[in-house]
Amino acid sequence: MDKKKSLDLIKLEVLGCLSDKDKENLQAMKAEGEEFPWRVLGDYQNLIANLPLALELKYPASDLKDKTAMKLYNIRDQIKAKVDAKKAQQVPVQLVEEISESVETIEVQEKFEENIITEQVEVEEKVFAEVGEGIHFNVNDSNLSKEEPFKFVSNFKEKSEPENLFRQKADIETKESLKAVVDKEVVEKITRDYIKSHLEREIESLGKSVKNNRLLSFILFVISLILILALYFIR
Amino acid sequence: MADSNSLTDAEIMLKVAGYDSKALEQLYDRYAPILYTLIKKIVTDKDTAEEILSEVFVTVWRQIDQFDFKTNNVYTWLITLARNKAIDVLNRNNGKLLPEYTEDYEREHIIPKLSPEIEALELADVLNKKDKIEKALGSLTDAQKYVLELSYYGGMDQGEIAGKLNIPTMTVKSKLQVAFGNLMQKVSEAK
Numbered sequence: 233m234d235k236k237k238s239l240d241l242i243k244l245e246v247l248g249c250l251s252d253k254d255k256e257n258l259q260a261m262k263a264e265g266e267e268f269p270w271r272v273l274g275d276y277q278n279l280i281a282n283l284p285l286a287l288e289l290k291y292p293a294s295d296l297k298d299k300t301a302m303k304l305y306n307i308r309d310q311i312k313a314k315v316d317a318k319k320a321q322q323v324p325v326q327l328v329e330e331i332s333e334s335v336e337t338i339e340v341q342e343k344f345e346e347n348i349i350t351e352q353v354e355v356e357e358k359v360f361a362e363v364g365e366g367i368h369f370n371v372n373d374s375n376l377s378k379e380e381p382f383k384f385v386s387n388f389k390e391k392s393e394p395e396n397l398f399r400q401k402a403d404i405e406t407k408e409s410l411k412a413v414v415d416k417e418v419v420e421k422i423t424r425d426y427i428k429s430h431l432e433r434e435i436e437s438l439g440k441s442v443k444n445n446r447l448l449s450f451i452l453f454v455i456s457l458i459l460i461l462a463l464y465f466i467r
Numbered sequence: 468m469a470d471s472n473s474l475t476d477a478e479i480m481l482k483v484a485g486y487d488s489k490a491l492e493q494l495y496d497r498y499a500p501i502l503y504t505l506i507k508k509i510v511t512d513k514d515t516a517e518e519i520l521s522e523v524f525v526t527v528w529r530q531i532d533q534f535d536f537k538t539n540n541v542y543t544w545l546i547t548l549a550r551n552k553a554i555d556v557l558n559r560n561n562g563k564l565l566p567e568y569t570e571d572y573e574r575e576h577i578i579p580k581l582s583p584e585i586e587a588l589e590l591a592d593v594l595n596k597k598d599k600i601e602k603a604l605g606s607l608t609d610a611q612k613y614v615l616e617l618s619y620y621g622g623m624d625q626g627e628i629a630g631k632l633n634i635p636t637m638t639v640k641s642k643l644q645v646a647f648g649n650l651m652q653k654v655s656e657a658k
Contacts, residue, residue, distance in 0.1 A: 243643065243644050243647040243648065244625070244640065244643060244644065246647075247615070247618040247619055247643060247647065248550075248551075248554065248618070248622065248624075249618045249623065249624040249628070250624075251624065251625060251626070251636075270582045270583055271584045273584075273585075274538075274583075274585030274586060275585075275651070276647070277547070277582060277585055278540070278543050278585060278586060278588055279647075279650065279651055279654060280619065280647075281542060281543040281546040281547060281588070281593075282593060282596060282600045282654070283600070283604070283615075283619055284501060284504055284508070284546060285501075285593065285594070285600045285601070286597070286601045286604050287504050287505070287508055288504070289500050289501070289504050290503055290504045290507050291499075291503065292499055292500075292503040292517050292520055296499070296520065296521060297492070297495055297496075297499075299521055300495065300520075300521040300524050300525065301488075303521060303525050304491070304524075304525060304528055307525065307528070311486060311528070311529070314529075315486065
């Protein structure tokens with residue numbers, strides 16, 4: 233790039249008096265990029281903007297501010313439209329982000345559900361395999377080796393091996409929920425057994441004593457009545 | 468809360484970018500005299516100058532997104548905007564054939580395109596340079612001052628100046644370049 237030429241053109245551009253041909257040349261120099269003296273252009277732009285400082289300061293009419301305010305008021309719809317357009321440009325970006333987030337959430341949920349189903353199937357397969365194992369031992373089938381059913385379960389497990397944290401988490405949560413169900417059943421059973429063995433006798437004896445007390449009360453009532461009648465007739 | 472007068476030009480512009488009308492009013496109070504002085508020098512008619520000044524602030528309000536908040540040169544941006552507007556009106560009033568004034572035209576020809584490496588200027592700092600600028604301008608020859616004036620305030624291109632002064636275009640070009648170069652040198656020396 234011819235530095236002197238570019239500096240000369242910069243001066244004319246800043247003054248706003250470039251010919252069409254010079255405009256094209258300067259544009260090409262700017263497009264070339266790095267070597268263009270942008271700093272010098274900035275310095276000349278600042279210098280030329282300082283020229284009005286040498287003029288005697290004049291003031292506009294005081295009501296001009298109100299007239300300007302009125303003009304701004306008249307273009308409020310235009311500004312509002314501009315602001316709305318800006319917001320609208322931002323909304324699709326947010327929507328895309330939200331959609332991608334929800335897609336991720338759905339994927340995680342799907343994986344989680346898949347893991348639960350896998351775990352259930354796995355448990356079912358295991359139970360089935362255990363049953364198979366039992367049958368194997370009971371019927372003493374020579375075609376079924378002792379390890380075969382477990383091998384099947386093992387293969388299944390291999391395919392459904394946890395691949396990420398979500399899967400591991402799903403495994404743990406499913407196991408915990410199964411454990412919780414089992415624990416609940418055990419507690420209920422223990423409670424029922426305890427009530428049966430200890431409280432039932434007490435309730436039974438309590439019922440019997442209530443019955444006896446009722447009978448005793450009735451007898452005492454009859455005796456009292458007889459005594460009252462006897463006293464009445466003696467008099 | 469910070470005193471509104473203590474805000475820098477760049478801070479006010481940032482508020483204007485958020486369509487804060489009070490900030491625009493502050494900007495008007497601060498810049499109206501210098502911008503009006505420049506515009507009046509170009510178009511001379513008082514009413515036209517006031518109309519242009521008013522339009523400058525409407526343009527700032529409408530085109531605030533065109534302001535470069537990286538360089539933050541409020542002073543040069545506003546001065547250049549006002550000058551471009553005034554020259555455009557002057558040329559149209561003088562019967563120069565120009566494209567219709569549309570938003571695209573405004574962005575292309577009226578909104579300043581400042582260098583991305585320009586130093587930021589604020590009005591308060593610039594006003595302190597008044598003496599230096601006057602002194603630097605005073606050191607130029609009358610011919611140099613005249614061509615500068617025809618170009619900057621008259622909005623004339625090389626050919627128009629050449630026609631007015633009855634001299635070759637190349638001479639106008641070299642006179643403008645020398646005058647501007649000298650001015651830069653004098654201002655730099657005065658720093």
